[in-house]
Amino acid sequence: MVAARERVAASLIAAVGPDGAVRRACASRALESALLLVLLRERGxxxxxxxxxxAFLASGQGQATGFDTALAQAVLHGRQVDGDVVGGQLLAGFDHFSIARKRLLFDVHLAVASAVPFDPSMLRPVRTGGGEGDNSVTWIEMIMLSVRILAADGLGRAEEITGRERERLLELLGSSRAPVWENYTAAHLLALLAVQRFAPSHRLVEAGVEGVLACRNPDGGVPPMSNLDVFNTGPAGLALARAGADRPLLHRMCDYLIGRQMPDGGWAFGENMRHSDVDASSYAAACLAAVEPERHREALVRAGGYFRNIVGIDGGFPTYVKGDPSEVGMTGGAVSALAWDGTGHRDLLDGAARWLLDAQHQDGTFERSWSLSEANTIWRTMWALHSMPEPTRTALKARTADASAAAHQFLARAQNQDGGWGYRPGDASDTTSTCYSLLALTAMGRRPQDDAVAAAGLAHLLSRQEPDGAFTALPDQVAPRPLLFDAPVFTDIWVLLTLTACDSDQAR
Incomplete structure (x- = not known):
């Protein structure tokens, strides 16, 4: 195991640039590639x-669902989709407050690609200017405005779009500090397609096209995020810190993160963005605390202010906007990031811990949120609960023990015969889910040397190492939910965290 860990650590160290950032691209995806192809064809x-x-779409790469395949077949061969690949497949079992918006968005994606006809239900009013409800985040407002304009044009009802709506879309599209709007490629492309309908010669369209073309991968396809460097660097630094990497390297990574801290004290997932999110902020702050909390105290105090300002009245944490429903992964991450200084955030930690305990299902699982793997939120919750400082640790000792026992029982039941875990019970074992499961077990204090479930899991993980020392994994992250995206560097991060946790007391 030591040799495997050193090999993975070396691979991750090689991904760290001179400025401390982990600059590794996301893999190409069918959605963004199809949208860009439609746009370029329209522009000629x-x-x-x-x-x-x-050629990329014809290769079948980046097509993980029937939705992806329907997009590719429509833009390549003009085939209309057979059946409801959105409601009946992609969103089947998707339990989230955004489901109505997601249904509309994915249907419009298919319509833009000519996989389905436009429908009058797609043309619904959008409140412009932000600040309320579904449109309180600017990219949601921009997406919904783009959807409305595209649907009106597709239905032959372009006159229903007001001049103010067109002006607002141009205003939003022009507000980006990054070549691709907020590094969110699909939203950027949807807005470009909408502006193409009423102002095809506008400078923002040509500039936007060039921005997306510049972020294409060597395989010819388009990634879902044009820059994920801030998010990558947080957990990578955490993994390398736990693995005992050289201090100058770790300090360089932390200095990069501090340089990207947002005015509100949080972090965005990529560079040149305006919106912080709890996920990126949690990993960044956890990295700073793991490397040297006193050296990074000022940044960590600012991060604490960010978490305090976004926490929900129920004690949990949303992903983006205060007032949105709390989510397990975000709450677990926030707790893990705040635990370095429990005395300063005792109220937040106590409320979040109680919310997490209440959120556990009877079978020991939690909502899956931003991952397809059941084990992801189990890990993040166990990491949070077992990181609690006093007096919360003692006050919740019995409930934490019960939650840990339920999680352990689930992982034992869900473990496959080969020792690994899949996304959900019955799914084939994959590297990432196996890592998350082992991280959850070690966070509870279960080590391979004294726990048969952990021992079998570690043996399976090591068996997946390839002759050249590398590990490969299925993607498990989703954005926009529930569409999969693949960031290959995550594999090294989760594997290194896992191997270090299995061989030390650094699981938390």
Missing amino acids: THPVQVRELG
């Missing part, structure tokens, strides 16, 4: 890139 430009995008 970039014939070479059109051919390359077509």
Whole structure:
């Protein structure tokens, strides 16, 4: 195991740039590649890139669902989808407050690609200007405005779009500090397609096209995020810190993160963005605390202010906006980031811990949120609960023990015969789910040397190492939920965290 850990650590260290950032691209995906292909065809430009995008889609890469395949078949062969691949497949079992918006969005994606016809239900009012309800985050407002404009045009009802709506979309599209709007490629492309309908010669369209083309991968496809460097660096630094990497390297990574801290004290997932999120902020703060909390005290105090300002009245944490429903993964991450200084955040930690305990299902699981793997939120919850400082640790000792026992029982039942875990019970074992499961077990204090479930899991994980020392994994992250995206560097991060936790007392 030591040799495997050193190999993975070396691979992750090689991903750290001179400025301390982990600059590794997301893999290409069908959705963004299909949208760009439609846009370039409409504009009649970039014939070479059109051919390359077509070749990528024809290869079948980046197609994890029937929705992806329907998009590819529509733009390549003009085939309309057979059946409801959104409601009946993609969103089947999707239990989230955003489901109505997601249904509309994915249906419009298919309509733009000519996989389904536009429907009058797609043309619904959108409150412009932000600040309320579903549109309180600017990218949601921009997406919904784009959907409305595209649907109106597709239905032959473009006159229903007001001048203010068009102006607002241009205002939002032009507000980006990054070449791709908020590094969110699909939202950027949807807005470009909408502006193409009423102002095809606008400078923002051509500039936007060039921005997306510049972030394409060598396979010709388009990634879902054009920059994930801040998010990558947080957990990578945490993993390397726990593995005992050189201090100058770790300090360089932390200095990069501090340089990217937002005015509100949080972090965004990529560079040149305006919106912080709890997920990126949790990993960044956990990294700073793991490396040297006193050296990074000022940044950590600011991060504490961010978490305090976004926490929900129920004690849990949302992903983006105060007032949105709390989520298990976000709450577990926030607790783990705040635990370095429990005396300063005792009220937050106590409320969040109680919310997490209440959120556990009878079978020991939690909501899956931003991952397809059941084990992800189990790990993040166990990490949080077992990181609690006093007096919360003692006050919740019995409930934490019960929650840990239920989680352990679930992981024992869900473990496959080969020792690994899949996304859900019955799914084939995959590297990432196995890592999350082992991280959950070690966070509870279960080690391979004294726990048969953990021992079998570690043996399976080590068996997945390839002859060259590398590990490969299925993607498990989703954005926009529930669409999978693949960030290959995550594999090294989760594997290194896991191997270090299995061989030490650094599981928490």
